[in-house]
Amino acid sequence: MIAFLGKRLLVAVGVTLVITFLTFLLLFVSGDPATALAGAASRAEDVEKIRALYGLDRPILVQYADWLGNALRGDLGQSLFFQLPVVDLLAGRLPVTLTVGALAMGLALAISVPLGIVAAVWRGGVIDRLALVLAVVGQAMPTFWFGLILIVVFGMMVPILPISGADDWRGYVLPVIVLGYYATPAIMRLVRSGMIDALQSDYIRTARANGLLGPTILLNHALRNAIVPLVSLTAVQFGFLLSGSIVVESVFALNGLGRLGWESIIRSDLPTVQAIILVLSGIFILLTTCADILTAWIDPRARVH
Numbered sequence: 001m002i003a004f005l006g007k008r009l010l011v012a013v014g015v016t017l018v019i020t021f022l023t024f025l026l027l028f029v030s031g032d033p034a035t036a037l038a039g040a041a042s043r044a045e046d047v048e049k050i051r052a053l054y055g056l057d058r059p060i061l062v063q064y065a066d067w068l069g070n071a072l073r074g075d076l077g078q079s080l081f082f083q084l085p086v087v088d089l090l091a092g093r094l095p096v097t098l099t100v101g102a103l104a105m106g107l108a109l110a111i112s113v114p115l116g117i118v119a120a121v122w123r124g125g126v127i128d129r130l131a132l133v134l135a136v137v138g139q140a141m142p143t144f145w146f147g148l149i150l151i152v153v154f155g156m157m158v159p160i161l162p163i164s165g166a167d168d169w170r171g172y173v174l175p176v177i178v179l180g181y182y183a184t185p186a187i188m189r190l191v192r193s194g195m196i197d198a199l200q201s202d203y204i205r206t207a208r209a210n211g212l213l214g215p216t217i218l219l220n221h222a223l224r225n226a227i228v229p230l231v232s233l234t235a236v237q238f239g240f241l242l243s244g245s246i247v248v249e250s251v252f253a254l255n256g257l258g259r260l261g262w263e264s265i266i267r268s269d270l271p272t273v274q275a276i277i278l279v280l281s282g283i284f285i286l287l288t289t290c291a292d293i294l295t296a297w298i299d300p301r302a303r304v305h
Contacts, residue, residue, distance in 0.1 A: 011289075012289045020071070026270060028060075077274075077275070080271060080272075090260075093259075100175050100249075101242045105234065105238045108180045116187070116189070116191025117191060117192075120191070120192045121195070138182065146178050150174045154174060155174075161173050164252055175251075187237065190233055195226045198225045198226045228295060231295050231298065232288070239287050
């Protein structure tokens with residue numbers, strides 16, 4: 001297990017370094033950053049002064065090393081539009097995104113796991129077909145469209161929930177429903193297929209032959225094996241919910257990290273965009289690494305990979 005942990009942590013560190021370098025290169029994607037800072041109407045000597053002031057005339061690897069060192073110390077630069085430290089912007093916006101993502105993930109698990117189990121036990125029945133319809137609709141329906149439908153229904157036709165902002169817990173209800181339904185189909189289908197395979201396996205037949213009751217077989221044997229791949233999928237889906245929150249936060253006017261990213265992109269606030277990508281990538285790497293470790297702890301066979 002120690003060797004497995006060392007290998008996974010080494011991979012996580014390597015991936016993190018690659019992502020940090022690619023994130024740093026975003027500063028140069030749109031052109032010369034010195035010209036962007038000086039403005040379109042600036043003179044050539046002004047551009048050179050800014051290039052020297054910010055160290056943009058140095059080799060790119062040297063600039064990357066300085067940027068990475070500052071990032072490790074918690075200094076992610078200054079927002080070009082908001083004129084605030086990027087760390088302060090993230091600290092104010094990240095809790096909203098994490099709250100919506102965590103609640104949506106909990107909702108998705110609460111719906112998809114029981115539904116996947118029931119659909120597998122009564123395979124081909126009414127519940128199984130309804131579950132498959134729910135999965136197909138959830139995968140085909142855009143999140144922004146679903147969000148707008150909920151706004152019309154619960155904000156205008158039956159005005160019982162706020163349609164923008166998150167001043168209290170009610171402001172999270174509609175965004176959580178939208179994101180939770182987005183994550184439900186993949187989890188439900190995985191649980192259903194895993195339970196079907198488990199229920200058809202030899203050890204389940206042996207357990208039934210030994211006189212074990214249905215609930216005991218279902219929960220202690222079949223579900224325990226079917227839930228192993230769910231750990232990795234949950235981590236990936238949670239990462240997708242956080243990184244894909246830009247649409248939902250824009251629809252419901254939530255001041256989260258996704259909306260901040262959109263505002264920074266349209267205003268060419270590259271330091272803020274860099275920081276958002278870096279933070280979301282770091283969270284995604286942390287989630288997948290923890291999922292791999294938890295999977296190896298649940299199923300020792302995963303440690304050989």
